Amino acid sequence: MEFAKKIVDSTEEIFNTMIFMDISTDGCMSEGQEILFSNVSAMIGLSGNFTAMLSLHCSGYIAMEIAGAMLGMELEEIDADVKDALGEIANMIAGGIKERFASEDIKLELAIPTTVSGKSYSISSPTRSNRVIIPFDLVQGQFFVEMKYSLN
Amino acid sequence: MGKTVLIVDDSTTMRKIVARSLRQAGIDFDEILEAGDGQIALDVLRENSVDIVLSDINMPNMNGLEFLKAKSEDPAIKDIPVIMISTETGADIIDEAKSYGAKGAVKKPFTPDLINDTLGPLL
Numbered sequence A: 001m002e003f004a005k006k007i008v009d010s011t012e013e014i015f016n017t018m019i020f021m022d023i024s025t026d027g028c029m030s031e032g033q034e035i036l037f038s039n040v041s042a043m044i045g046l047s048g049n050f051t052a053m054l055s056l057h058c059s060g061y062i063a064m065e066i067a068g069a070m071l072g073m074e075l076e077e078i079d080a081d082v083k084d085a086l087g088e089i090a091n092m093i094a095g096g097i098k099e100r101f102a103s104e105d106i107k108l109e110l111a112i113p114t115t116v117s118g119k120s121y122s123i124s125s126p127t128r129s130n131r132v133i134i135p136f137d138l139v140q141g142q143f144f145v146e147m148k149y150s151l152n
Numbered sequence B: 001m002g003k004t005v006l007i008v009d010d011s012t013t014m015r016k017i018v019a020r021s022l023r024q025a026g027i028d029f030d031e032i033l034e035a036g037d038g039q040i041a042l043d044v045l046r047e048n049s050v051d052i053v054l055s056d057i058n059m060p061n062m063n064g065l066e067f068l069k070a071k072s073e074d075p076a077i078k079d080i081p082v083i084m085i086s087t088e089t090g091a092d093i094i095d096e097a098k099s100y101g102a103k104g105a106v107k108k109p110f111t112p113d114l115i116n117d118t119l120g121p122l123l
Helices: A004-019 A060-071 A080-102 B012-024 B038-047 B064-072 B091-099 B112-122
Strands: A040-048 A050-058 A108-110 A114-117 A130-137 A142-151 B004-008 B031-035 B052-055 B082-086 B104-107
Touching: A004 A060, A004 A080, A004 A130, A004 A142, A040 A060, A040 A080, A050 A060, A050 A080, A060 A080, A060 A142, A060 B012, A080 A108, A080 A114, A080 B012, B004 B012, B004 B038, B012 B031, B012 B112, B031 B038, B038 B052, B038 B064, B052 B064, B052 B112, B064 B082, B064 B091, B082 B091, B082 B112, B104 B112
Parallel strands: B004 B031, B004 B052, B052 B082, B082 B104
Antiparallel strands: A040 A050, A040 A108, A040 A114, A050 A142, A130 A142
C-alpha cells in the first residue's frame, strides 16, 4: 500500500483549496529521525481494512499561522479556534486519504479529530505499528503529517 | 422576505468557513444560523424558519445521517432541503444521505464556486 503519495496529495489539495498557503515537501522523513519543535498535534483515527492514526504536528507559531490563514484572521494564542482549525485540517487530510484508498477498494472509516497542545508531551502507538512522516515546508517554517498504521 | 441558512458542523472553524464561502460565492442570506451537531440542528429547525441546511456528516452526539433520518420523520421540517458538506462523500454514504432526503453533497475541501454550483439550483 502506498501511503506517502496519498498523504502528500491530500495535504496539498487542502492547502491549495482552503488555506491558500504554499507548501512543499521532499517526501518521507528518514527512518529514525525525530519530530522537533512540535507543541500542537491534531489527530484522527481511521479503521477498516487497516487501522491508523493520522496526525499533524507543528509548533505553536506555525499552528497559529495555518489557522489564521484558514480563518482569514490574525491569531495570537493557541486558543480553541486554533485547535479546532488544526483538527479540521487533520480530518480533511484523513478524508482525502480515505477517498484515495477507496479507489483501490480499501475501505476506511474516520473517527472524530482531537487536538492537543503543550510544551512537553509524547504520543505513543502500538509497538508493531508502521510509521510514515512527511515534513512540509512553508515560508514561515515546517509542519509534519504522520501516519501510524497497523495492517489487520 | 429574506432567506435563512442553517450550517451544521461540530467544527466552529468549518462553520465560519462555510459562512464566508457563501458570501464569497455571492449567495446572500439574511440570517445564518449554526448548530454543532444533529440534535441541536433539529431543535433549531423546529424553532426557526429555515430555507436550506448545509450539514456535515461526521459529528459527535448525532451525526449527519442520523440528523437526516430524524428530520425525515418530522412532518414539520422534513421538506427543508439539506446539502451535505463533508469529507465523507463516498457513494455509499451519499446514497444513504439521499435516501433520507439530502439534495446533494459538497466534498471538503471545497471552493466557493463549488458551493454556489450545488446550492444555486435549490434557492
